[in-house]
Amino acid sequence: MFSKWVFCGFVYFLLGFLNLVEFCSGGITSSYVRNDDLSLDMPLDSDVFRVPPGYNAPQQVHITQGDHEGRGVIISWITPDEPGSNTVVYWAEDSKLKGSANGVVLTYKYFNYTSGYIHHCKIKNLKFDTKYYYEVGIGNTTRQFWFITPPKVGPDAPYTFGLIGDLGQTHDSNRTLTHYESNPVKGQTVLFVGDLSYADDYPFHDNTRWDTWSRFIERNAAHQPWIWTAGNHELDFDPEIVLSLCLPYSIKKRVDLISVISVLIITVVTLLQGETKPFKPYTSRFFVPFRASESTSPLWYSIKRASAYVIILSSYSAYGKNS
Numbered sequence: 001m002f003s004k005w006v007f008c009g010f011v012y013f014l015l016g017f018l019n020l021v022e023f024c025s026g027g028i029t030s031s032y033v034r035n036d037d038l039s040l041d042m043p044l045d046s047d048v049f050r051v052p053p054g055y056n057a058p059q060q061v062h063i064t065q066g067d068h069e070g071r072g073v074i075i076s077w078i079t080p081d082e083p084g085s086n087t088v089v090y091w092a093e094d095s096k097l098k099g100s101a102n103g104v105v106l107t108y109k110y111f112n113y114t115s116g117y118i119h120h121c122k123i124k125n126l127k128f129d130t131k132y133y134y135e136v137g138i139g140n141t142t143r144q145f146w147f148i149t150p151p152k153v154g155p156d157a158p159y160t161f162g163l164i165g166d167l168g169q170t171h172d173s174n175r176t177l178t179h180y181e182s183n184p185v186k187g188q189t190v191l192f193v194g195d196l197s198y199a200d201d202y203p204f205h206d207n208t209r210w211d212t213w214s215r216f217i218e219r220n221a222a223h224q225p226w227i228w229t230a231g232n233h234e235l236d237f238d239p240e241i242v243l244s245l246c247l248p249y250s251i252k253k254r255v256d257l258i259s260v261i262s263v264l265i266i267t268v269v270t271l272l273q274g275e276t277k278p279f280k281p282y283t284s285r286f287f288v289p290f291r292a293s294e295s296t297s298p299l300w301y302s303i304k305r306a307s308a309y310v311i312i313l314s315s316y317s318a319y320g321k322n323s
């Protein structure tokens with residue numbers, strides 16, 4: 001009896017498999033062949049990292065969905081020299097009426113790095129399927145961008161998502177973004193599946209590489225929402241970051257008295273200035289509409305957009321109540 005069922009199961013499996021092979025021929029859609037060599041990071045003076053001209057000019061402009069249904073947008077940018085204005089001015093393409101909204105500004109420190117003034121501003125109650133222009137900055141250093149809101153949520157609302165992950169800031173990263181932008185089937189929103197800047201690969205998690213990365217993606221992320229998911233490279237968790245500066249590795253390896261002293265130093269240093277708050281740069285720089293889906297954390301939330309219901313999970317958060 002048992003073996004009969006096993007046999008039947010196997011036959012069904014086989015039929016299912018053959019079925020798949022026969023009817024799900026996706027075909028080849030790209031001639032792209034992955035290169036085996038690791039691509040190097042683009043140097044700091046690359047064109048894609050250029051700082052926009054003008055005193056305190058807003059940089060690193062990027063947008064993401066700002067509510068649950070796609071009628072809100074969170075606009076984020078950084079001013080390097082002083083806080084400047086928190087205001088976004090926006091208007092629909094077919095309207096002379098300008099709206100404005102005020103956001104928040106924050107800074108954070110990471111080891112010996114201090115961020116610029118990070119602005120996040122939510123604009124709400126936009127019309128579906130409409131092109132909007134928006135402006136950030138003040139005086140002679142305003143910058144103007146645009147985006148298009150999605151159609152009303154519904155099962156048949158046509159929409160095209162792009163999928164990007166592990167982007168980093170190598171020459172290949174630039175090729176990847178260019179490839180996305182030049183696709184004849186224009187992506188309208190990027191689902192970003194984690195691992196953004198790879199700044200944590202640098203000594204002391206050099207956070208200036210978060211800035212270069214955000215300047216690099218601005219050309220696309222200022223015009224269409226990138227829906228953020230955190231990966232392990234967003235953790236930036238390093239309680240011993242200072243220790244790697246004051247104790248050479250060879251000394252750290254020695255035992256006895258030195259290890260006792262080390263433990264003491266580790267404890268003190270950790271208390272003083274180790275980086276013990278996971279996702280600090282990521283959550284400071286990338287606001288997401290987690291409250292709109294009644295989530296308790298920006299690391300997991302959901303949005304509706306056109307015909308998609310997108311659920312964002314975090315593989316790097318502890319399992320627990322409400323997580």
Ligand SMILES: *[C@@H]1O[C@H](CO)[C@@H](O)[C@H](O)[C@H]1NC(C)=O
Nearest residue numbers: 042046047048171174175178
């Ligand atoms: C990155 O790609 C853009 C668009 O293809 C190009 O204009 C730019 O020169 C590239 N920059 C680097 C550093 O590769």
Ligand SMILES: *[C@@H]1O[C@H](CO)[C@@H](O)[C@H](O)[C@H]1NC(C)=O
Nearest residue numbers: 053054055056138139140141
């Ligand atoms: C912007 O305006 C300030 C004074 O309002 C001036 O000092 C500065 O040179 C101007 N910058 C540019 C790029 O025009």
Ligand SMILES: *[C@@H]1O[C@H](CO)[C@@H](O)[C@H](O)[C@H]1NC(C)=O
Nearest residue numbers: 111112113114203204208245
């Ligand atoms: C932070 O410290 C590292 C190691 O001493 C140094 O190379 C880097 O230039 C410092 N960065 C800043 C912003 O002071």
